Amino acid sequence: MQIKKVAVLGAGAVGSYVIWGLSQAENLSLGVIAEGERAGRLKENGCLINGQVYRPEVWTPKEAHGADLLIVSLKYGALAGALDSIAQAVGEHTIVMSLMNGVDSEEIIAQKVNPDNILHALIKVASHKEENGYCFNPETTIGIIFGEIKPPFESERVQAVCTLFENAQIHFRVTDYIKEEMWSKFRLNVCNNLPQAILGAGVGCYNDSTHMKAISEGLKKELEAIAQAKGIDIGKADKSSSHGSAVLPKTRYSTLQDLDAGRHTEIDMFSGALMRMGKELGIPTPYNEYTYHIIKALEEKNDGKFDYSKDTQESTWSK
Template sequence: MQINSVALIGAGAIGAYFISGLQEKLGRNFCVVAEGERAERLRRDGLVINGNRYELNVVSPKEAHGADLLLVATKYAGLPGALPEIRAVCDDHTIVMSLLNGIDSEEIIGTVVNPSQIVYSLMRIASHRVGDSVNFDPERTDGLYLGEKGSPKESERIRAIEELCKEGGLRYHFVEDIIADQWAKYTLNISYNLPQAVLGVGYASYFDSEHVMFISKKLEEEVRTVADAYGIRFRPLENTRERYLPSVQFSTLQDLNARRHTEIDMFCGVLMKKAAEKGVPVPYAEYTWHLIKALEEKNDGLFDYT
């Protein structure tokens, strides 16, 4: 099996990683799927990645139909709206890979394509987007983690994706238990992404303040308890002060600072739903959900009383 054509939905911070690695290798066989004003903007402005401007091959979902591989890298809130595009791009042979954070995007995509076409994956990258410019440190980027749901074996299509990444200079890692790894990443997101967003502080705060770390650990405990209720267990989190620069801000704080709505529904919202299905209390997650929602309302001007 060989992957010769790739379509990307979502040319943001995650999508930029694959644009930087695959566009030059595949040429016109790599495309960004978009319509309307968004398509016009991407054609006009392109995307600046680590200081280099990329002119994008922007096509409609119909034009991208039958791509060998579809990468889905939308924001979580944008995923429902992208489902018609996903359906239109795919034929029976298209491999679909969701690059979103969280633990349920594959379930959502599986409502419009055959779930057997989906390769489960996650991304580990600290990137920052301002306007049409995305920056990430290639040396600190772990890249793509992928595997087959319910199987520890490296399938033919997994090897084809790995070969594509290798040729494009993208980092990749095969995972024998991708579901457990997704939950581990999900736990990391909730426990290290959200406390700093509420407080408006950099990454090093977790190691400089026992209070920030206390909040992080309580959120981690709640995610692990919910995962355990579903029979999912995963390794201890691996985070050190040296992993990122002290001032690094993750996606939720970036969104709040840019006055954008966050992915809090994907983080705490999904956790609260799954916890409720198992009767597991998650008070720290619920409190954090309300805090982030209130900060979004503040950014929207709801509290501008003067």
């Protein structure tokens, strides 16, 4: 098995790393799936990554159909609306790899495609948007971690993806514990991504504040209780996957980046998913519930919902 055609759905922070890395591969057809105005912009402007313009092909879902590998790197909120496009792009032998870093995107994608096409994966890349495009440090980026959820772990498709990444500039690692690794990354996101987004400070806040550490630990305990109830032993991934890419104390992770830019976040993928699972399992999630609602309120603030500067506003009683 040889991977000769790769389609990428989602050319943002995560997709940019994939496009950057695979653009170095020889004898590979690489394209971004897009339609309408977005397709026109990509064709005209390309993808600006680390100050350089990359020009992968731009395909409709039908043109991408039958790709050997489809990498889904969308924002979580865009996934439901993209399911039909994913279904159109996936052929009988297409490997589908989701790099959305939650723990349920594979289940959502499997509503539209054969679950056997899905190769579970996660990505660790500290990417952010600047004037010179999406930026990341290639040297410190951990990259893509993937594997089969059941034996044989060294399957033909795993070996094919390894060969592809080896001939590109993608950092990667194969694991026999991909579900545990995914939950370990999920824990990093929930515990390190969300509290700093509420505070509006760099990740150094976790080392510099016992209060921030306490919030992070509260979120962590709830997540680990849910994982244990679901039979996920995150400890199997602790030695290999308990930390992310090296970053500076001022680093602002994706949730805070979204709030800074006035965008809606992926809180539904994080605390929203944990709240849902907690209710299903009878496990209280007060830290995640508070975090969910406060970040949703910050989104509303960005949307202008709390702009009371107009003189026409009616009076309200103080309490």
